[in-house]
Amino acid sequence: MDITAPTIILTLVWGVAIGCVYILLATGLNIIFGVMKLVNFAHGQLLMIGAYLTWTITYSAGLNAYAAIILSMLVVACIGVAVERLTFRRILGGDKLNEIFVSLGLIYIFENAAMLIWGANSKQIVSPLAGLSLALPSISITYDRIVAVFVVIVTLIAFGLLIQKTKIGLAMRATSQRNSTAMLMGINVETIYMLTFAIGSALAAVAGGLYGIIFSFDYQVGAIPTIIAFAIIILGGLGSIKGAIIGGLLYGIVEQLATLFFGGVWGSAVAFAMLIVVLIIRPNGIFGEKGE
């Protein structure tokens, strides 16, 4: 195998592209954990639903796939609200095992429902940019991947502005720091929880739509990204959005470089080994606070 500079650059591009999808998923998981202190193992299934909804809207309405992602995001946000109100709200603050088992149950419900509705065969969302590439010296990058990075950047900027510049964001930050005090200050914590879950679900839906354009997916697609998203938020630091971004990029790049040099089966192994090394050096993650 002849490793050249263009080969390395291309590999870095693949790492950044997949890392961006992981970032969105991890960010959604992070804000849910940060604000609600809730561990949701069914978060990847929201990615799966987002992918299927984007596919359905694209094909049935003939919409541009990227426009379909926006609609899918709204629907999945509503699903997130329903899930939060009907399941997690009733057990929040109780035994953590309850949260785990509820989310495991949701995994089975979502996956089986998806299989019944859309079948077991894999699908892929075809975007208007399918097959088109930007030709650069020695390498070419598909426009879908460029758009994916752009969409993630825009989404994260919008999310950042929401958190930092709006009253809702302020309320979310207050609730994440101490929900009892937030309540005393007049913040409707239950409404904040609902909004947080909706936003986290919407981010998962965007990740799902992008994933479905770049890769194929089926009803079981959510499992592995969920594990990776958890790894990223631990790597970056629980509750840290900056950490999720850096962690996602780092994970994606390390995974792809390991694949290039050692083979595909080593990608995840090396990436998780990096996680272990980081946690040994910084037990709270790269940007984690003590006590998380």
Next chain:
Amino acid sequence: MQKKLLAVIVVIIIVVAIVAAIQLSMSPAPSADARDIMIGLVAPISGSPVGQDMERAARMAVQEINDAGGIHVSSWNTNVNITLVIADTINDAPTNAVAPVTRAVETDKVDLLIGGYGSAGTLANEIVAIENKVPFIITGASNELVTRRGPQGNYGGFGANGANSVSDSDGMSYMFHYCTTTYHYSKTVVDFFANEMKPMVAPDRNFSLAILYRNDAFGQGVEQAVKFWIQDENLPITLVADRNYDPTTTNYQTDLTAVATTNPDAVLVVDNPDKSPLIIKQGWNDVGLKTVYIVIENNQDQAFYDLIGSTGDGQLLESRFNPFMDPSYSTAVQAYVEKFDQLYPHTMPGMMGADTYDAFFIAKAAIESAGTIDKVAVRDAIETTNMDQSLIPTQSGKIEFSTGVNYHEILPLTFVEQLKWDEATSHLTSQIVWTPNSNSDLKQADFTLPTGYEPGQ
């Protein structure tokens, strides 16, 4: 004169009637032991579209046989129907694949088993059939160990203490493999590259082949088989890349980037129909690896055609059963597809379903030849099967299992198809461009290099 003629005719009629009555009275009555023949279908019905295809094919075969009068069992002096017993192996994982077969054999007391999907699941559940000496016509599972793991197959080369080896040669004699094996179709692939494609792109050097395969028993089996044939037949092929990946991934760009650095003339992709198209699309479109990709026969599936789209134009598929060609290359296949469509509208039949369908007729012929449902006699009858080929072409044109002390396999005829994108209909079609048997009349067109193809080095 007329009266005499009339009298003669009446006498003849009376004599014939008396003779017929005597004959009927001499025919033995059906035996009191006569009952339906219980055939167990072993397939992952609730967990796999392929399993569902096998069930549809099985039910169609059973309905046809029963509607035509069933199976004649001479020892019972009557025809009897088939009752299908479903042994649903769910997802065919070894942990799920054994109990349904145990139930079929020990509780339902099936007379014969047909099916088997994946190699790992079949290697696990055929132990039940081996121990209970139940004839099992295995219509899936490309690993040849399913019939070669015993003494008569030299334990598949792994020795008597191999992890999958079975010492019971008598029990193994009840196993019959009606399916291509990894070694069968891998040979077709490398022979195609050596004999057909090499003269076109690499007349003065070895053909550069890359393999990209899923890291499980299936992928590893094909990789080993390809290496075996290249060495065994001393083929002018150099394996320039030999990479595997986690079966759960859908991100192949980096592996394809690494393959691209080796400048292959072709890439053999070993995965299932939901993943292979993605690999080819990422290779051709994302990485710029504009080469010939070949996939193997398990990709003869609507999902493959739907997912690969126009990127499939010019690419190759090794196969032994294609229900999508219209007109078909085989009248038997055409008839099967039409019957299938009548019974299951808008559902295309698959390859393992076709194997399964044939297997029911093999079983029927064997039981009728044996004249009994005694398992030893049925086994012996399957062993001496000599039917005309049906949905699966064979090298001799006959369905024959190797006999004597050897393992029981057929010698299928596999072929290479080239896909073509039809702009007018936005669909992929295919034509057979190569068969291992140069005398075969299956070939429909010459192989051509895909538009935009870049030869390796």
